[in-house]
Amino acid sequence: MVGSLSAIPTVPTAPLPLPSPRRPLDPADRARRWYENELGWATVPGAPVRLVVGHGFDVLDVPLEAGRATLRRLGTCPGVPASPVAVQGDRMRLLVAAGGAEELPGLLRWLEWDALDLDLVGLGAGALMDAPPVPGTGARTRAQGAAEWLRPPESGGEVESSLPTLSAQGAGGGAPDLVRLVRTAATQCHRVRLRHTRGRSPVR
Template sequence: MVPTVPLPRRPVDPSDRMRQWYENELGWVTVPGSPLRLVTGLRFDVLDAPAEAAFAARRHLAPGSPVALCGERMRLWVAAGSADELPGLLDWLEWGALTLDLRAIGAGGSIEAPLPPGVPEGPLTADRFGGSGPQGAAVWLRPPEPGCKVELSLPTLSALGGGGGAPDLVRLVDTMATQCHRVRLRRACAQPLTSSRTWGRP
């Protein structure tokens, strides 16, 4: 009788481990295929802004509210439906007339999934970034905690007036808009003059 030798086990693909962590541990929906992306608009929406503008707004977040960094941009998790509220909220806060580098990703959208805690960076994980490697890829500044109801800690418009324990979306958006405007002004002042005219001459 010929002994049967079990086939060697295939190593677990890091993207599979990531998908399992997001779907099984957090209950978040992922987009099929690679690179791994998280569906927005179901369990959460995301506010996306320059990192230097969003940094100051983190004080309005609850301790369990996730924050990720993707290149030079920061993503703050907010309650599902917040993306639809953003344009009206900016108008109400009198920011609507200005062009701000602030956007919300909600229903019908998706974002790049940051590496979960404990998933090592290496060649296999670099492949999922299209060969660009981990540099500029999404990473967690404050990862979600499995087993916790993350949605309960996310900023929401219904928190206006102090109801419930969720942070107030209005304060968060107002701070982010203020900081985005400051960043825009600072960058505009740093640009060299493109006009060939000399000051003081007609």
Template sequence: MRGSVPTTSTLPLPRRPLGPDAPAAACRAAGPEDRARLWYENVLGWPTVPGRPLRLRAGVLFDVLDVPAEAGAGGLRHLAPGSPVALSGDRMRLLVAAGSAEELPGLLDWLEWGAVTLDLRILGAGATLEAPPPPAGAAGEPVQGAAVWLRPPGPGCVADAALPAMPAVGREGSAPDLVRLVDTVAALCHRARLRRACAGPAAGRRDQPLAFS
């Protein structure tokens, strides 16, 4: 005999097909942070980092341009309407196309910002990002956290044509342009730095006590 005939107890049970509401049902059944992880992984398809607190992997589907909130607000006009934007304290995180981190140093040099100290950085491959709580209603009650979604993400929002990227053959003229975005936020970062530098000595003089003879 080639082997014993399998019985019903040894046969693998058929998997129950997942309906369209399965991710949402799973989110409701888990705890707050587990619901958030399920929402990011199952609904958006974004990779997360194991462990707590919940963090997202940069450099896979998107990179993240991290700038002061004032500078980021000025760059919003260069984003597509559905492009996700997060806010954490006084910092704004703009999602850009994956691979942008490698392009940024050369791009800043080309824009003649390379020799200027700028308060901006970019998170690319190997970096992680604090995961803001999902928007209300997306995965139950939001978890507590410092970061929030200013423009919440949705399925398909990080497609190549949706996020700012370097100009390339095949990209439509209306596609978000990383060059314009970086030039705008760099100029605003530099302007804010000059404003602080000019205000510093004056502020120091105002804080000095008045001298009477």
């Protein structure tokens, strides 16, 4: 005798929960990814985002007035990528190739500027720099004294070739010359110092 098959009871299933919408990426995380992935620059944890100096670049830190005069005198050369420049408060930060800060004291001695207090500071390995907002994202710096790009870096591997380096001295190519940058910056820092001491009109 063939038995009849009993019906298998169906178990009600609960509907699968819908995935939670993704939270928009935090601006600090977006900036950190851009600096690390696009430029290859290291950052440190925490907010605001800070860049590790000496890893990919060094910094010449000068008074803002002297920095602006330096940029006017150096200008830009056709076909030569402009080196990145940031400002924060009353200071300007001129980015140079890694190792440039270590060369600064020797260059100032060679240029005979070492005996004066120029307020020209080299920031190298071990220093940190506040990261300006990522260029082209529409972000605006609101906090007073926050860092901003005056001349932002170019992504896509171009940034390293734009950084002034000592090896470019006397080269026939388009690489920026660290010696020329230091000579010009030292001269303008000295002029600003004299103006503040003697009460003269701003450097032009």
